[in-house]
Amino acid sequence: MSTAAIAEKRPSSLRGASLPKWSPYAIALGSLALAVLIGTLGGLHSRVQWGLIAALLFILGTYGVSARVEGRRQAKDRVATSLVWVAFLLAVVPLVSLVWTTVQRGVKVLDVYFLTHSMGVVADTEPGGGIYHAIIGSLEQVGLATLIGAPIGVLTAIYLVEYGRGRLAQAVTFFVDVMTGIPSIVAGLFILSLMLIFKMQPFGFAGSLALAILMMPVVVRSTEEMLKLVPNELREASLALGVPKWRTILKVVLPTSIGGITTGIVLSIARIAGETAPVLLLVFGNPFINTNPFEGAQSSLPLYIYQQYANSVGSGAAYDRAWAASLTLIAFVMILNLGARGIARWKAPR
Amino acid sequence: MDISTHKTHTGAPAPTPRPAASQRKHAARGATRLGDRVFLGLTRGSGILLLAIMVAIAGFLAYRASLAISKDHGNFLTTFEWNTGQQPPVFGIAVLAFGTVVSSIVAMVIAVPVAVAIALFLTHYAPRRLSGPISYVIDLLAAVPSIVYGLWGALILVPHMNGLFGWLNDYFGWTGVLSWEGGPPRSMLTVGILLAVMILPIITNVSREVFRQVPRMHEEAALALGATRWEVIRMSVLPFGRSGVISASMLGLGRALGETMAVATVLSPNFLIKASLLDPGGGTFAQNIASKFSEASEFGRDALIASGLVLFVITLLVNGAARMIIARRKEYSGANA
Structure with missing residues (x-):
């Protein structure tokens, strides 16, 4: 590159010399090529190392070229830019690696059979079996936790705002x-200490209680934000008509913010x-189908993943099941996330 | 259920915030007053219930912990063992406290600079069209359950660490902190890296919100003086956002301290304190509870509850401090707006 030519233009121009727009790409390509060269000559196997060398060369190259042409301050700016990108x-x-491996390994055993059968008669190291019992456990525990946690959370938020x-x-x-940070x-452990005092055996509802505790502060926070968005004029109009405060909250404030609250x-x-x-x-895990959350151990999807991993280290079949269950769980969580965004958009206050 | 019990004793005199307006309608008030009172009782009752839960957590954990600690034949704080099954039982949290702090520090050292850089990227560098989708990707990172991170860490990240560990040992082994005896790389460094990935989203999200609040005037003034983008960030964005970044980091720290499953799947634990971050060993509070729980007797469970109490207190302090910093800066930025 003709750096000297550009540098000579400097005194005449008001803006000072600057590198052409394509120069970052050129430096990136150059450093990548150099990194591949170093990698192959140096006998480095890991592609990650190649990437690191390329990134290092890119930053050094950017600084060098820019400092020569544009000056130190511009060079620092460019280095900061490239560091932020890196x-x-x-x-x-x-993230890419996680999603990719989960999908790639998860689809191996994920089928209708896997979703509709339990691990009841399948040893952990054998292929076969499924997650039906875990799905039932998850749905029941999370459902009960929501029934407890959501109303208390929403009511607390109403108290705080209104x-x-x-x-x-x-x-x-x-x-x-x-x-929120517990x-x-x-x-x-808190629920466990209660169970130890009352000499209780693990059961699904105990898990729900702990999950409800984790859920409440999150619901309070999001509901609070949503209630604060409701314009005060609406409340005042309703109160001015002689509507009692509690009816104002139930009939005016909540319907206005219901979309956001549901999202939360x-x-x-x-x-x-x-x-x-x-x-x-608290729930302990159970390879059999137990549909009663109030008695006896249950399973749940995250627990199933952990136990498939931990109880049979090195077994390919168990790992496959763990990945498939992870894929199911991630899909479930992502659907909830997308659903929440959909609700927020659909019910957004207009 | 729980709410109704609270309703009875909190429904009493309610300081309704609009006395003047409703004074004239004395006749009409009789009927509505009851509804208001019940509703206020319900909502305030739930608030009190939340406080009661916090108190109950501390109380019951402390009670069960005291049962275990009173029978401990070692010093609970300094013993390097966890033998709750033997007679007399000897257990202590020294190794767990060390491991928890070390893994969290490693996570913070990696995550905070990267998270701040990503927050800057989202607010000041990314093209506007990209900024939205990227925020969404960061949110997705936060939504992935920790057990999936654990599985990914144990089966994908751990095998990939061999190269890095060898390299670190070759060039930095002389420090002692980064020496490696060649065991499986299920060590504190791997745990720290995994935790860093997991706490990245929360630090990024909070920092991003703080950077968004930087007054436009500050930035434009810097730009008008001829500052480059980096100088704008250094002179106006970072000073304004410092306390926000600190509290964001502490929120992330709170999460790293209490993370259970990702540590339990990745770490191969033992009850030793090692100087090297690369050799397998050590443990954390949460990981120890998860892995010792299923074989523990009732006494063993009490001992685990005792260690959980310590974790609870630590996270309480860290989160409380973080929230106080945030609350203080809220007032500040509110005055500015």
């Missing part, structure tokens, strides 16, 4: 925030559907 690409790598003043409201706000295993609840369901730790402690 960081972004770095974050995408694990009534909340003074010490109590401040305390609730703060502890809701802190509660590790799921601690929620599980669905997202929180998606969050607790993937929780493993409390279920491991």
Whole structure:
């Protein structure tokens, strides 16, 4: 490149010299080629190493060229730009790898048989079996948790937004925030300590209680945000007509924000559907179909994945089932996420 | 259920915030008053229930923990063993505390710079058309269940770590921290990397929101003085967003401290403190609970609850601090707006 020619233009131009638009791409291509060359000559097998060398060369090259042509400040700016891009690409790598392997390995055994059979008579190391019992357990536990957690969460949010003043409201706000950060295993241990006191055996509803604890703060937070979006004029109009406050809330405020509230609840369901730790402690896992969440151990999808992995290390059949169950779980969570976005768009306040 | 029990004793005098307006309609109030009172009782009752749950968590964990710790024949804080089955039982959290802190620090060191860079990318670098979809991708990262990360970490990430570990050992083995005896790479460094991937979305999301709040005027003033984009970020965006980034990192830290399944699947635990991040070993609070739970007796479970209590207190402190920083900056930015 004729850097000297560009540099000579500098004094005459008001803007100072700048690299042409295509130069980052050129430097990227050059450093990639150089990295491949170094990689093959140096006998480096890992493509990741090639990538790292290429990234390093790119940053050094950008800085060098830019500092020569445009000056130090511009060079720093360009390096920052490329570092930010590298960081972004770095974050995408694990996501792509995770989704790709889950889909690729998951589809191997994922079929109707897998979805409609339990592990009842199948040893963990043998092929066959399915996740029917785990799906039933997951749906029941998450459903019960939602029945408990969602109303309490929504009511608390109503209290904070519509009534909340003074010490109590401040305390609730703060502890809701802190509660969001409770590790799921601690929620599980809390219910476990109750079960130890009352000498109870593991059962599905105990898991639901722990999941409800994890769900409540998330619902409170999202509902609060949505209620705050409702314009005060609506409340005032209703109150001015002589409608009592509670009817105003039920008939005016909630219907206005119902879309956002539902979205928040669905997202929180998606969050607790993937929780493993409390279920491991409280529901324990069960290869047979148990449709009664109030008695006896159950399974759940995340727990099934963990047990397929942990109980039969090295068994290909068990790993295949774990991946297939992961694919089912991710699909379930993603459908909930997309559904939540759909609701938000459909019911958005107009 | 729970709500109705609270209703009875919280339904009492309700300071309705609009006394003047409703004073004249004295006759009409009789009927509506009851509904208001019940509704306020219900909503306030749920708020109180949330507080009660927090208190109950602390109380019951402390009670069961005290049962276990009182029979512990080692020092609960400094013992390097976890033998709850033997007589007399000897167990302590020294190794777990060390492992939890080390793995979280590794995760933070990796995740925070990357997350801040991605947040800057989304707010200042990405073309506007890309910014939306990329935010969505980051949200997807957050939505993936931790057990799937665990499975991916154990079966995909671990085999890929061999190359990196060998390289680190070759060039940085002399530090002692990055030496490797060639065991399976199910070590604290691998755990830290996996945790970094998992806490990346939350740090990114919170930082992004903070960077969005930077007053346009600050940035435009810097640009008008001839600053490059990087200088704008260094002079106006980062100083404004510093406290937000700190609290975002602490939220991420809270999540890393309590993560269970991803650590339980990836780490091959033992009760030793090692200087090297690369050799397998160590453990974390959550991982120890998950892996010891199924074989534990009732006493063993109490001991695990005791370690859970320590984890609870640590995460409470970290999250509380993070929230306080956020609350303070909210007031600040509110005054600015």
